[in-house]
Amino acid sequence: MNLREKYHIPNDSIITIAGTVGVGKSTMTNALADALKFKTSFEKVDTNPYLEKFYADFERWSFHLQVYFLAERFKEQKKIFEYGGGFIQDRSIYEDTGIFAKMHYENGTMSKTDYETYKNLFDAMVMTPYFPHPDLLIYLEGSFDEVLKRIQERGREMERSTPISYWEEMYNRYENWINNFNACPILRINISDYDLMKEENSVEPILEKIGHFIQQSRRWEARELIK
């Protein structure tokens, strides 16, 4: 019996990994996809034509970057829809608007007009049949010091040279965002409770929780449909 069957995880599941920059989303995405034999949907950092420019000048590039991310994520959503699920997704589309665009607008590094244009586009895109909400959003959390250490150690120069206050504000916004998030079921996991780098088996307790959560929420959805 494979791990997907062992933990009763449906093969059409869509699982999204959320959390602040550097917390460990990509690592978790790879580990879960490997264990479940699911496909992955990643944010492409190396080929993003705006990201470095954005870190050098938020005001000039924040709108361009948000539109770019939105287009990329929408293409990924469409792909997930067309395959009929079976995906682990690195970062949710909800974070683009709920964290990044909002933060830059509220800090004055995105204009009101640009923010409204972006929000209109976002709302129009998300309200289409191509947009399957995930079965589960796994929220990775940990101490700010550990997150900062991981950003430093990963070594993307544009992130290392960004002021710590930027990461601190993002960290705090994430806490607030997740406490108010209700678009799909959430599983919160603390990064100090597992170590995917050193202990191969540490993915299994996570799979067990995922299976339990998805079973529960699908039963709930089935009951709602009958009502």
Ligand SMILES: Nc1ncnc2c1ncn2[C@@H]1O[C@H](COP(=O)(O)OP(=O)(O)O)[C@@H](O)[C@H]1O
């Ligand atoms: N469980 C872990 N223990 C130690 N380091 C980790 C762990 N998970 C990820 N990392 C490291 O932290 C850094 C950021 O991880 P990554 O998965 O790229 O985060 P994200 O996708 O959230 O930005 C990487 O250098 C990665 O190797």
Ligand SMILES: Nc1ncnc2c1ncn2[C@H]1C[C@H](O)[C@@H](COP(=O)(O)O)O1
């Ligand atoms: N929507 C976004 N706006 C600004 N910056 C973003 C957005 N989505 C991702 N990013 C940045 C943050 C990091 O520098 C890279 C990749 O994120 P990661 O959390 O490391 O996967 O892109």
